[in-house]
Amino acid sequence: MDSSLILRGVRRCSTKRFLAWLAPWAVMAGIGVFAIGLCLVKGLNQTNMDNRFAFGLWIFLDLAVIALGAGAFFTGFLLYILRRDELRAVINSAVVLGFICYSGAVLVLAVDVGQPLRAWFTFWHPNVHSMLTEVTFCITVYLTVLAIEYLPIVLKNRQLRKVPSFLVFEGELHKLMPVLAAVGTFLSFFHQGSLGGLYGVLQGRPFAFRDGFAIWPTTFFLFILSAIATGPAFVLLTTSIVSKISGARLVRHGVYELLAKISGWLLIIYVGLKSVDTIVWLNQTAPRSGINPSQFYAWQPFGTWVLIVEIVLLGLVPALIFMSPARRRSLPWLLTGSVLACLGVALNRLVMTIQTLAVPTLKFEPFMTYWPSWQEVATFLFVIAYGVILYSLSFRYLRLFPQEREMQKY
Amino acid sequence: MLPGIYEFSWDQGHIIFLGIFYSVVIVVATTVVIALFRALRRSSSARDSELARWHADFEDLAPKDRRCRHELSGEVASRTCENFFSCRECMQHQAFVALAEAAPRPPADAEVPPMVAGFALPADRLYHRGHTWVRPEEDGTLTVGLDDLGMHLMGKPDRLELPEPGTRLVTNGTAWRATKNGVTVRVMSPIEGEVLAVGGESDDWTLKLRPEGEKADTRHLLCVAEARPWMLREVERLHVALATEDVGAALADGGVPVDDLASAIPPQQFDEVCGMVFLEP
Numbered sequence: 001m002d003s004s005l006i007l008r009g010v011r012r013c014s015t016k017r018f019l020a021w022l023a024p025w026a027v028m029a030g031i032g033v034f035a036i037g038l039c040l041v042k043g044l045n046q047t048n049m050d051n052r053f054a055f056g057l058w059i060f061l062d063l064a065v066i067a068l069g070a071g072a073f074f075t076g077f078l079l080y081i082l083r084r085d086e087l088r089a090v091i092n093s094a095v096v097l098g099f100i101c102y103s104g105a106v107l108v109l110a111v112d113v114g115q116p117l118r119a120w121f122t123f124w125h126p127n128v129h130s131m132l133t134e135v136t137f138c139i140t141v142y143l144t145v146l147a148i149e150y151l152p153i154v155l156k157n158r159q160l161r162k163v164p165s166f167l168v169f170e171g172e173l174h175k176l177m178p179v180l181a182a183v184g185t186f187l188s189f190f191h192q193g194s195l196g197g198l199y200g201v202l203q204g205r206p207f208a209f210r211d212g213f214a215i216w217p218t219t220f221f222l223f224i225l226s227a228i229a230t231g232p233a234f235v236l237l238t239t240s241i242v243s244k245i246s247g248a249r250l251v252r253h254g255v256y257e258l259l260a261k262i263s264g265w266l267l268i269i270y271v272g273l274k275s276v277d278t279i280v281w282l283n284q285t286a287p288r289s290g291i292n293p294s295q296f297y298a299w300q301p302f303g304t305w306v307l308i309v310e311i312v313l314l315g316l317v318p319a320l321i322f323m324s325p326a327r328r329r330s331l332p333w334l335l336t337g338s339v340l341a342c343l344g345v346a347l348n349r350l351v352m353t354i355q356t357l358a359v360p361t362l363k364f365e366p367f368m369t370y371w372p373s374w375q376e377v378a379t380f381l382f383v384i385a386y387g388v389i390l391y392s393l394s395f396r397y398l399r400l401f402p403q404e405r406e407m408q409k410y
Numbered sequence: 411m412l413p414g415i416y417e418f419s420w421d422q423g424h425i426i427f428l429g430i431f432y433s434v435v436i437v438v439a440t441t442v443v444i445a446l447f448r449a450l451r452r453s454s455s456a457r458d459s460e461l462a463r464w465h466a467d468f469e470d471l472a473p474k475d476r477r478c479r480h481e482l483s484g485e486v487a488s489r490t491c492e493n494f495f496s497c498r499e500c501m502q503h504q505a506f507v508a509l510a511e512a513a514p515r516p517p518a519d520a521e522v523p524p525m526v527a528g529f530a531l532p533a534d535r536l537y538h539r540g541h542t543w544v545r546p547e548e549d550g551t552l553t554v555g556l557d558d559l560g561m562h563l564m565g566k567p568d569r570l571e572l573p574e575p576g577t578r579l580v581t582n583g584t585a586w587r588a589t590k591n592g593v594t595v596r597v598m599s600p601i602e603g604e605v606l607a608v609g610g611e612s613d614d615w616t617l618k619l620r621p622e623g624e625k626a627d628t629r630h631l632l633c634v635a636e637a638r639p640w641m642l643r644e645v646e647r648l649h650v651a652l653a654t655e656d657v658g659a660a661l662a663d664g665g666v667p668v669d670d671l672a673s674a675i676p677p678q679q680f681d682e683v684c685g686m687v688f689l690e691p
Contacts, residue, residue, distance in 0.1 A: 008681060126428075128424050148442060164453065164459035165459065167459070167463050168449045168459055172445040172446075176445055183437055183438055402470070406473070
């Protein structure tokens with residue numbers, strides 16, 4: 001039925017099967033739209049956030065998807081600026097993933113601000129001393145850049161490319177892609193950092209507060225490093241999952257290996273710096289604020305195991321897997337490493353968002369736990385469903401993997 | 411945000427932060443405006459639109475579909491074309507030609523067989539990688555047609571969209587469109603020129619052109635000696651494309667290709683094969 005939209009030389013499932021695949025995600029998205037509607041109409045009382053937990057599931061989601069979406073800018077940086085041409089095989093997919101991650105994050109932020117109709121205030125009356133202002137500006141502009149980068153991929157659809165002026169515009173945009181890649185790198189570098197810096201400057205929250213360099217706390221640099229370390233791993237993970245589900249070989253194994261190698265070296269640097277940062281924080285920064293660091297981990301479920309799991313199991317282990325040439329040759333090992341690395345960055349963002357607020361900072365404060373309402377969960381799942389649907393449509397009708405045709409039999 | 415707006419002040423924070431922000435916005439906006447401006451300018455030219463289409467198609471070709479003519483003829487071990495098959499502008503091509511001219515020539519074959527793997531390759535014409543040919547005529551005009559593999563594939567098309575006489579064709583642009591079994595392909599023009607006449611059903615040619623300039627520039631086209639290894643490679647690609655999963659690629663060791671390949675190729679593969687043969691991914 002839709003074969004005229006599908007590119008030549010690639011195998012895609014039947015329309016019926018594709019619709020059956022989309023149906024459950026569409027239901028999930030539908031429930032999410034209802035929950036979002038409730039939040040927008042009735043307000044944030046639909047959530048379990050309060051004055052203590054001003055950041056909840058949604059901010060965790062934002063931080064996690066923005067970190068994973070770093071694969072887009074970092075792949076673009078490696079391809080267009082450092083000329084790693086092998087990554088041309090995944091750049092389109094990375095751009096689509098980045099667009100999904102950032103647009104999902106902005107969508108959730110629009111619900112999270114409570115009064116989205118006043119969201120423009122942050123642009124019109126910016127507090128230039130706030131890390132959040134920088135994040136808001138950078139994310140907005142970078143989402144625009146991602147949309148511009150997405151456009152040429154869409155314009156090369158089999159039917160759209162029949163319009164001559166579309167291809168001319170696509171060609172002209174393509175020539176200027178290095179400029180957009182450089183701008184994307186600049187914007188991403190700073191907003192990834194500012195998201196971390198946001199926590200590092202919280203003097204009233206000793207669990208998050210860090211010393212730093214000039215105006216930037218160490219979390220600024222750790223967030224950048226963890227994002228660019230896991231971005232390639234996320235591209236690797238999604239590519240191999242899509243390959244498995246579609247039954248098509250999408251890229252050469254060498255591309256997986258390169259992504260893993262880049263991820264591995266960056267991860268090991270991150271793990272090293274994170275370990276040093278943690279030691280300094282436990283022995284100097286936190287005691288200076290009058291708090292015994294052991295108190296940070298005195299309440300379950302946020303015991304010391306979280307720290308160990310984050311740094312060792314979800315940091316060091318995937319780094320070692322990725323750094324081993326023998327392991328890199330095995331797809332199951334690469335998948336294991338990617339899953340661990342992505343979970344690691346998600347856990348880090350969860351800890352920074354939730355544990356920071358849960359740990360009491362004053363003697364009379366209780367340890368507070370937070371559990372999201374169904375509306376929060378449904379909104380979270382909406383972003384997941386939106387991502388799956390948009391990616392599925394893009395994979396079916398656009399050329400996300402230029403090597404795919406070549407990987408077929410002729 | 412801007413001077414005059416509540417809470418804006420000319421302090422260091424505002425100047426640095428908003429200065430950087432506006433610079434980035436200006437860079438992004440300028441990039442898009444430049445792309446739009448150039449696109450609008452080029453879209454008005456049919457020639458530029460056709461070249462943009464070919465460049466987009468070429469970039470989507472797999473490296474193994476972009477082998478250099480000098481690799482196919484054995485002059486170099488491996489070389490991928492990055493020049494959109496436009497040998498006229500290729501410095502390497504000029505170097506290869508100079509090298510070949512300087513080398514001692516082997517004695518010419520007494521008779522070059524006119525068939526390659528069952529497909530005719532007459533020596534009186536020049537071949538284009540999109541399976542068309544050009545024959546320079548004595549009156550200075552050029553005759554253009556589909557080569558034998560192209561004819562076997564499209565046979566008698568169900569629908570043919572030919573250019574009107576007077577139309578100016580661009581090398582590697584669209585010469586005509588043909589539809590067969592529900593699949594439409596654009597056939598690439600092997601050379602630039604003005605359409606003088608279109609062929610009928612009984613003719614073995616499709617277009618007659620008046621070349622641009624006094625003499626047609628055919629440096630990008632393959633002579634029959636180069637076309638032979640190229641055609642062999644094309645037939646090999648066709649075999650691989652039509653291979654079934656259980657048997658794999660297999661070359662027939664006898665016989666000739668059936669006249670109507672379109673009927674012999676499974677419908678689900680025909681579209682794919684047409685895209686491969688006519689360089690329209």
